[in-house]
Amino acid sequence: MGKVLMKGNEVIAEAAVHAGCKYFFGYPITPQSELVAYMARRLPEVGGLFLQAESEIAAINMVYGAASTGVRVMTSSSSPGFSLKQEGISYLVGSELPAVICNIVRGGPGLGNIQPAQSDYFQVTKGGGHGDYNLPVLAPASLQEIVELTQEAFDIADRYRTPVILMGDGMLGQMMEPVEFGERSETEQFKKDWATTGTRGDGEPKIITSLELDAESLERRNCNLQQKFARIKENEVRYETYFLDDADYIMVAFGTTARITMNAISKARQEGVKVGLIRPISLWPFPEKPFIETRDQVKAYISVEMSAGQMIEDVRLAVNGHAPVDFYGRTGGVVPTQEEIYDKIMMVARGVQV
Amino acid sequence: MLEEIIIAGFGGQGVMSMGQLIAYAGMIEGKGVSWLPSYGPEQRGGTANCAVVVSDEPVGSPLVTRPSTAIVLNNPSFDKFEPRVRQEGLLIINSSLVVRASERKDIKVLEITATDIANDLGNSRVANMILLGAFLELTKLVSTDSIVESLKKVLSTNKHHLIEVNKQALKKGASLVAVEIS
Amino acid sequence: MTMKTVFKKTNGLTDKPTHYCPGCTHGVIHRLVGEVLEEMDILEDTVGVASVGCSVLSYEYFNCDMTQAAHGRAPAVATGVKRVLPNRMVFTYQGDGDLASIGISEVIHAAARGENITVIFVNNAIYGMTGGQMAPTTLIGQKTATTPFGRDISIQGSPIKVCEMMSTLDGAAYIERVSTHDVPHIQKTKKAIWKAFETQKKGLGFSMVEVLSTCPTNWGLDPAESLEWVKDQMVPVYPLGVYKNKEGVK
Numbered sequence: 179m180g181k182v183l184m185k186g187n188e189v190i191a192e193a194a195v196h197a198g199c200k201y202f203f204g205y206p207i208t209p210q211s212e213l214v215a216y217m218a219r220r221l222p223e224v225g226g227l228f229l230q231a232e233s234e235i236a237a238i239n240m241v242y243g244a245a246s247t248g249v250r251v252m253t254s255s256s257s258p259g260f261s262l263k264q265e266g267i268s269y270l271v272g273s274e275l276p277a278v279i280c281n282i283v284r285g286g287p288g289l290g291n292i293q294p295a296q297s298d299y300f301q302v303t304k305g306g307g308h309g310d311y312n313l314p315v316l317a318p319a320s321l322q323e324i325v326e327l328t329q330e331a332f333d334i335a336d337r338y339r340t341p342v343i344l345m346g347d348g349m350l351g352q353m354m355e356p357v358e359f360g361e362r363s364e365t366e367q368f369k370k371d372w373a374t375t376g377t378r379g380d381g382e383p384k385i386i387t388s389l390e391l392d393a394e395s396l397e398r399r400n401c402n403l404q405q406k407f408a409r410i411k412e413n414e415v416r417y418e419t420y421f422l423d424d425a426d427y428i429m430v431a432f433g434t435t436a437r438i439t440m441n442a443i444s445k446a447r448q449e450g451v452k453v454g455l456i457r458p459i460s461l462w463p464f465p466e467k468p469f470i471e472t473r474d475q476v477k478a479y480i481s482v483e484m485s486a487g488q489m490i491e492d493v494r495l496a497v498n499g500h501a502p503v504d505f506y507g508r509t510g511g512v513v514p515t516q517e518e519i520y521d522k523i524m525m526v527a528r529g530v531q532v
Numbered sequence: 533m534l535e536e537i538i539i540a541g542f543g544g545q546g547v548m549s550m551g552q553l554i555a556y557a558g559m560i561e562g563k564g565v566s567w568l569p570s571y572g573p574e575q576r577g578g579t580a581n582c583a584v585v586v587s588d589e590p591v592g593s594p595l596v597t598r599p600s601t602a603i604v605l606n607n608p609s610f611d612k613f614e615p616r617v618r619q620e621g622l623l624i625i626n627s628s629l630v631v632r633a634s635e636r637k638d639i640k641v642l643e644i645t646a647t648d649i650a651n652d653l654g655n656s657r658v659a660n661m662i663l664l665g666a667f668l669e670l671t672k673l674v675s676t677d678s679i680v681e682s683l684k685k686v687l688s689t690n691k692h693h694l695i696e697v698n699k700q701a702l703k704k705g706a707s708l709v710a711v712e713i714s
Numbered sequence: 715m716t717m718k719t720v721f722k723k724t725n726g727l728t729d730k731p732t733h734y735c736p737g738c739t740h741g742v743i744h745r746l747v748g749e750v751l752e753e754m755d756i757l758e759d760t761v762g763v764a765s766v767g768c769s770v771l772s773y774e775y776f777n778c779d780m781t782q783a784a785h786g787r788a789p790a791v792a793t794g795v796k797r798v799l800p801n802r803m804v805f806t807y808q809g810d811g812d813l814a815s816i817g818i819s820e821v822i823h824a825a826a827r828g829e830n831i832t833v834i835f836v837n838n839a840i841y842g843m844t845g846g847q848m849a850p851t852t853l854i855g856q857k858t859a860t861t862p863f864g865r866d867i868s869i870q871g872s873p874i875k876v877c878e879m880m881s882t883l884d885g886a887a888y889i890e891r892v893s894t895h896d897v898p899h900i901q902k903t904k905k906a907i908w909k910a911f912e913t914q915k916k917g918l919g920f921s922m923v924e925v926l927s928t929c930p931t932n933w934g935l936d937p938a939e940s941l942e943w944v945k946d947q948m949v950p951v952y953p954l955g956v957y958k959n960k961e962g963v964k
Contacts, residue, residue: 181559183552183555183556183559183565183567183685201794201797201798203794208571209571227797227798229793229797231790231823232819232820232822232823233819235787235790235819235820236787236790236793236819236820236823237790239783239784239787239790239791239794239820240790240791240793240794240797241794242781242783242784242787242790242791242794243763243781243783243790243791243792243793243794243795243796243797243798244794244795244797244798245794246761246781246791246794246795247761247794247795247798247799249798251794251798265784266784266787269783269784273781273782292571320590348571349568349594349595352568352569352571353566353567353568353569353594354552354555354566354567354568355565355566355567355591355594356559356565374761374779374780374781374795375761375779375799375802376758376759376760376761376778376779376799376802376803377757377758377778377779378758378759379758380758383728383776383777383778383779383780384779384780385773385774385779385780385781385782386780386781386782387764387773387780387781387782388782389770389771389782434593434594434595437591437592437593437594438592438593438595440592440593441592441593444592513595515595515597516593516595516597517597517598
């Protein structure tokens with residue numbers, strides 16, 4: 179299969195099918211509706227099942243049910259709908275069920291609008307639902323990267339028995355780029371002996387639950403979860419860096435914002451400003467290493483986001499006071515332009531107060 | 533080579549598919565491409581636009597704020613994008629519908645009565661292809677063959693009979709530029 | 715001397731003692747469901763979905779694979795299970811707060827889709843687990859922690875009659891309301907549960923049995939009075955009977 183030109187939302191869907199996902203429970207919301215429609219058409223072709231739920235709440239709980247049988251299952255939404263899924267996501271974490279949930283972020287709060295945003299960063303990286311938890315969040319920047327990360331998301335979900343969030347913005351969902359779906363090399367087999375599929379030929383009854391009435395038992399259970407999160411932090415950090423070797427200034431941006439920022443960086447470099455980029459791909463676990471390695475050499479970091487400043491908190495934690503951290507962001511569906519970002523770089527580089 | 537194009541007009545004028553054809557053709561020719569639509573309620577009746585980037589290298593930002601070329605098919609699109617065309621850039625106007633003229637001296641402006649010419653060809657809906665033909669003749673960004681190849685993919689099979697009239701429109705657009713230049 | 719077994723615990727339930735209050739009929743209804751699963755020989759083919767409320771721990775009592783759902787979402791979870799495993803028997807066990815209040819949307823849409831699952835709906839006209847608050851099925855005039863002066867139509871509206879409502883949906887194949895207030899009715903309840911599972915086994919669509927049940931603790935009555943209360947107060951508001959049997963399942 180050669181290169182094809184597809185919409186981001188459709189790429190996510192097709193990549194999920196390539197990853198062996200046969201079950202999808204969805205609910206329409208702009209700007210991710212193409213994903214739902216693609217699955218409705220595509221899954222029957224691979225012997226799978228698409229079901230349009232009556233609400234996002236029902237959809238995530240159908241995912242819970244399907245996940246409890248051990249199959250690869252997915253749902254997707256955009257910000258307001260994603261909020262509705264939060265309770266279910268917390269249950270998935272508590273019951274240790276693997277699933278992939280896609281959030282194509284739009285402007286908020288409330289109904290907001292349907293334009294691109296990254297303002298659900300806090301929600302996805304700091305737990306999002308009730309209880310003590312984190313979950314892996316992957317943020318692709320290109321459609322080809324969607325292909326890779328969607329498949330990774332399913333593997334991580336099965337590897338750790340955890341829901342995984344795939345997060346993009348409206349722009350990524352709506353845009354078209356050439357993509358190529360390579361054949362997957364099956365590397366890892368996942369044994370799902372915990373699944374509730376009926377006990378026939380399968381030993382004693384199994385239970386899937388997040389309830390633990392005894393406080394000390396729940397604490398033990400939570401400690402196990404924390405150990406799992408620690409393993410994920412150890413093994414599943416993903417990021418890319420550009421031009422860090424000689425950088426005086428380091429931009430930090432993820433998703434499509436990183437691409438716009440790269441254009442601004444190229445222009446600034448032409449002007450002789452030594453500026454680099456750290457692009458977190460896993461938003462949780464957040465990549466701390468490239469900051470620790472650079473924070474004593476650089477003059478400043480600049481976090482660029484489609485929000486009022488959310489990832490900047492993780493940047494500050496990683497920099498830990500070793501260097502100033504500045505910010506440029508637009509919110510409400512306004513996308514920062516490369517010209518604005520370039521201006522910001524030049525302002526910081528020319529010593530305007532950080 | 534880095535071409536950053538904005539195509540804008542009323543929903544239904546075929547601005548989205550024009551952009552997709554360029555992106556498709558660029559992909560066929562092994563170039564880096566991206567296509568980014570404006571999306572939302574404005575697609576129905578209001579002004580819709582898409583940004584297309586074609587590059588020798590993988591595309592960086594898919595967002596185009598200062599286009600090297602803007603193709604505008606109606607008045608609101610002219611108002612919005614004429615000022616944004618970068619210096620030395622190209623502005624192609626469907627002057628059948630756009631009543632204003634650009635006063636910019638730092639860009640190249642091409643006015644084509646695309647809707648009228650399309651009507652002469654017997655299909656008002658190919659105005660977009662006339663403009664596209666002119667654009668390709670001027671920039672040689674991708675070949676007409678690649679566009680025709682892309683048409684086969686963008687149009688569903690039951691609309692393949694329209695390929696011929698689209699080819700004619702592309703050719704007509706190109707011929708207008710040849711006249712203009714000579 | 716050898717003793718003859720005249721009664722034994724069903725294998726449909728585990729050995730775990732239940733946590734239900736004395737006089738609560740959840741235990742009876744659990745046993746009936748367990749007996750039906752065992753007698754139909756489908757225990758090993760069944761996945762149950764527990765809900766939130768007094769029956770939250772039902773996953774520890776039913777002797778089959780069990781999954782525990784968020785409050786009200788059991789029919790959605792059951793949908794997910796059943797769509798992946800269409801040849802398994804899938805049931806939910808839900809109370810009136812879970813099903814008729816927070817989860818009314820999920821159960822209606824499961825029925826509308828003709829989801830081939832069985833819902834055991836236990837209606838005791840009150841929230842038990844949280845301490846006796848008003849349920850959607852609380853009777854007019856009934857005092858609860860949140861209707862201290864009695865349920866008033868002008869303030870809290872009227873009780874939802876779930877069977878009547880659900881039976882209007884084309885996807886609902888079997889809908890019956892039964893009661894647990896005396897032995898003959900308990901026997902009828904078992905038969906209704908059997909028919910509901912039979913409906914699912916035959917792939918006919920959505921089945922639901924509403925079981926009128928007691929809550930002595932929160933009603934402030936003793937167990938015997940509670941059974942009387944079901945008979946005298948609840949049955950007149952919630953008439954018993956088969957509301958739908960689309961394919962005439964026997």
